[in-house]
Amino acid sequence: MKKFIALAVILIGAASCQESQKVAFVDSEKVYEEYQEKIDIEAEITKKQEDFKKKTDSLGMAYQMEAAPMQAKFGKLSQQQQQSNPEIVAFGQKWQMIESQIKAQEQSMQDELQKKLQELDTNVEEFIAAHAKKNNYSFVLGKNKSGGLIYGNEASDITETVIKELNEQYNSKEVVKSTNSETSTKTDESIKE
Numbered sequence: 001m002k003k004f005i006a007l008a009v010i011l012i013g014a015a016s017c018q019e020s021q022k023v024a025f026v027d028s029e030k031v032y033e034e035y036q037e038k039i040d041i042e043a044e045i046t047k048k049q050e051d052f053k054k055k056t057d058s059l060g061m062a063y064q065m066e067a068a069p070m071q072a073k074f075g076k077l078s079q080q081q082q083q084s085n086p087e088i089v090a091f092g093q094k095w096q097m098i099e100s101q102i103k104a105q106e107q108s109m110q111d112e113l114q115k116k117l118q119e120l121d122t123n124v125e126e127f128i129a130a131h132a133k134k135n136n137y138s139f140v141l142g143k144n145k146s147g148g149l150i151y152g153n154e155a156s157d158i159t160e161t162v163i164k165e166l167n168e169q170y171n172s173k174e175v176v177k178s179t180n181s182e183t184s185t186k187t188d189e190s191i192k193e
């Protein structure tokens with residue numbers, strides 16, 4: 001009987017500890033879909049990719065325009081003669097260098113995107129951790145398609161709150177950036193006068 005009472009006291013104590021812990025969850029995919037900074041990064045990257053594609057398309061057309069007369073001029077030479085012709089060799093080296101520069105720029109864009117997305121992930125995780133501390137949550141679980149959380153009570157879903165506060169924080173940073181940029185522009189203009 002004493003063991004039963006001791007066990008009951010332990011269970012009641014454990015239950016009371018668990019009741020005081022607040023648990024919430026965040027729909028990670030929805031946060032990333034609706035987070036304005038991520039939307040802005042995607043738009044910026046898309047613009048850079050479009051500009052880059054225009055540039056490479058122009059280079060492709062330039063290559064074709066330059067290659068056509070060379071083909072007409074040297075097309076009748078044998079393979080060995082073409083490989084030893086200084087004009088053809090110089091043409092090939094020029095375009096190999098341009099192709100290397102294009103690949104390097106593509107890699108640079110990819111690296112930049114990876115870096116920005118990693119920074120975004122870190123910022124979101126830090127924001128959620130700070131939000132959890134501020135609101136006395138013991139645990140914040142992530143809900144995603146991989147099944148980390150299959151079900152969560154809607155009352156414990158803080159996704160919309162996180163999105164709203166995250167976007168407010170980002171937008172306030174953008175206002176500060178644009179204000180600082182306007183101030184520096186005005187200062188530059190007054191110095192020039």
